[in-house]
Amino acid sequence: MTKLHVRGAVLAAAMTAVLGLAAAPAAIAEVAPFPALALPFKAGQQVYSAGIHSDDGSTGVKNAVDFSPADHTVRAPLAGTVHLQHCAGGDWVTIDHAGGWRTGYYHMEGIKVTDGEHVEAGAELGSTGNALPCGGSSTGAHVHFTLWTLPAGPAAANWDGKSFAEVSTAVAAAVGEPVDGKTIGGWRFTAGAEQYTGTATHLADDAVTQLPGHFRAKL
Numbered sequence: 001m002t003k004l005h006v007r008g009a010v011l012a013a014a015m016t017a018v019l020g021l022a023a024a025p026a027a028i029a030e031v032a033p034f035p036a037l038a039l040p041f042k043a044g045q046q047v048y049s050a051g052i053h054s055d056d057g058s059t060g061v062k063n064a065v066d067f068s069p070a071d072h073t074v075r076a077p078l079a080g081t082v083h084l085q086h087c088a089g090g091d092w093v094t095i096d097h098a099g100g101w102r103t104g105y106y107h108m109e110g111i112k113v114t115d116g117e118h119v120e121a122g123a124e125l126g127s128t129g130n131a132l133p134c135g136g137s138s139t140g141a142h143v144h145f146t147l148w149t150l151p152a153g154p155a156a157a158n159w160d161g162k163s164f165a166e167v168s169t170a171v172a173a174a175v176g177e178p179v180d181g182k183t184i185g186g187w188r189f190t191a192g193a194e195q196y197t198g199t200a201t202h203l204a205d206d207a208v209t210q211l212p213g214h215f216r217a218k219l
């Protein structure tokens with residue numbers, strides 16, 4: 001028993017060193033069902049959405065949707081822990097929610113949250129903008145809102161310094177989650193065949209908005 005324990009401990013230490021997981025919390029065995037997210041802005045206002053698309057807008061899982069709320073203010077759709085993803089050109093925001101879900105907010109300007117901060121639903125994250133901290137492109141102030149799951153836990157998903165091209169390809173392929181079929185703030189989003197298309201259906205009254213398009217984010 002003693003020998004086995006020692007060998008096990010040595011092996012565990014070696015694995016920890018190789019994987020860099022010394023300070024990592026236990027991995028989440030299973031990702032929870034999609035949580036009850038609000039839209040990432042205050043309800044009751046007019047919003048423009050350019051539709052559902054992949055992170056790079058051309059290939060891969062369509063795990064993103066763009067929003068331009070009238071008040072230009074991006075808010076946490078659910079409580080969680082902020083991770084500022086740092087790049088040479090500045091920062092962008094991800095939030096880790098309970099159950100292994102991560103949401104992302106790209107192109108924001110005037111970021112109001114700090115790395116490691118716990119935010120409640122509705123907390124102001126920043127303003128819609130055209131910021132390109134890790135590359136990419138933007139034509140008109142908006143937030144690029146993205147969904148991922150992190151089955152290996154948030155500590156294994158530090159994307160500091162990763163170009164948005166890499167986040168859009170390798171990261172999206174590994175942990176990107178489709179927006180299609182998700183209900184967010186009482187609206188069900190359905191992807192179209194093409195990039196930057198789809199619909200938003202207000203479930204309370206079955207009102208369907210074609211995307212790209214404007215809708216009023218009812219309460």
Ligand SMILES: [Zn+2]
Binds near residue numbers: 053
């Ligand atoms: Zn986008």
